[in-house]
């Protein structure tokens with residue numbers, strides 16, 4: 001099938017958003033909805049998104065999980081911020097099918113908390129046929145009694161910096177405790193995105209089994225039956241649910257997960273599921289979904305070590321660092337060269353590690369190979385844990401980054417910058433932050 005070009009406009013602004021009958025918040029988001037509109041494309045398409053900034057502050061949009069050109073990654077090292085009243089056109093092809101998302105990459109602790117995110121779904125002809133497909137964006141908000149986003153006193157702010165911001169208002173697709181109705185006998189694909197600042201979402205369907213079919217980088221090789229799965233901030237998982245019998249009802253919930261924070265994790269309900277009358281099913285879930293070539297054997301020699309740590313600081317009380325630095329500058333990598341990285345969490349709390357723009361395979365976690373092969377861009381590191389990952393930078397030279405996806409830790413400095421170098425051309429001249437005006441011209445490269 002011939003690739004298409006799909007156009008979207010996302011207008012960022014503040015608006016009233018009703019999250020439940022008695023709670024309305026001053027949200028920041030896109031096109032007056034929370035989450036923003038779902039961006040849909042087919043594998044190989046070109047997506048053009050014109051972002052208009054009607055907020056009172058600058059913004060930038062990151063396309064989480066999309067293997068795009070460095071200049072379209074939406075971070076402060078590849079573009080200038082989109083200033084209030086200005087716009088910027090993002091244009092990229094989507095080479096992989098899967099569940100992706102977009103979110104603000106500027107002042108995220110405010111902008112993401114208030115709702116600046118949405119899903120980006122890329123389909124493919126070989127996706128399994130399902131009766132229905134749904135997207136669930138998991139989030140929470142920390143609201144005051146008057147439903148605003150004010151931050152607390154010094155101690156509360158310190159805890160928030162340490163733990164990441166987690167609130168009591170639990171959201172699925174911008175709503176508190178929504179009702180999900182499913183027909184008896186039917187089988188559905190549910191795509192989950194953890195778009196929260198810091199919440200560890202341990203998905204559980206009241207004990208009803210479900211099958212994992214995809215992760216960050218699309219389908220895995222075969223469905224895996226489980227009754228729970230952990231989804232850390234930034235991560236995605238697609239599951240297949242059903243068939244259920246008529247009249248059955250259950251809660252979509254998150255089991256407690258101790259990520260070693262001051263705020264204690266508890267069992268929480270996010271939504272109610274009710275099974276209606278029966279309908280015939282035309283869903284087919286094959287035993288083999290895809291094949292994934294391993295990039296390297298488990299014992300492959302390490303080419304780089306990355307250390308995440310939480311250290312005392314005289315100035316700030318506590319620092320979140322990479323390789324003992326705040327906002328570290330890491331060594332460049334050459335396009336085409338296999339990377340075997342050992343990412344070590346030297347701290348006593350969990351951190352979700354996110355690599356921009358490229359997928360990796362997890363080779364081992366503390367010496368043990370994962371249960372199944374998958375393409376990932378976000379992986380959790382429990383305290384004192386070493387994760388060995390393999391990835392190959394394809395030839396998309398420029399400035400890239402990795403960071404903890406707990407937004408407060410990211411902002412505090414737990415991130416590393418590096419350059420992907422085209423070996424034929426050598427390092428690029430510094431491409432730091434040129435000004436980000438709209439660059440809509442007819443000569444933009446069309447990828448047919």
Ligand SMILES: [Cu+2]
Pocket residue numbers: 350351352404405406409410414
């Ligand atoms: Cu962290």
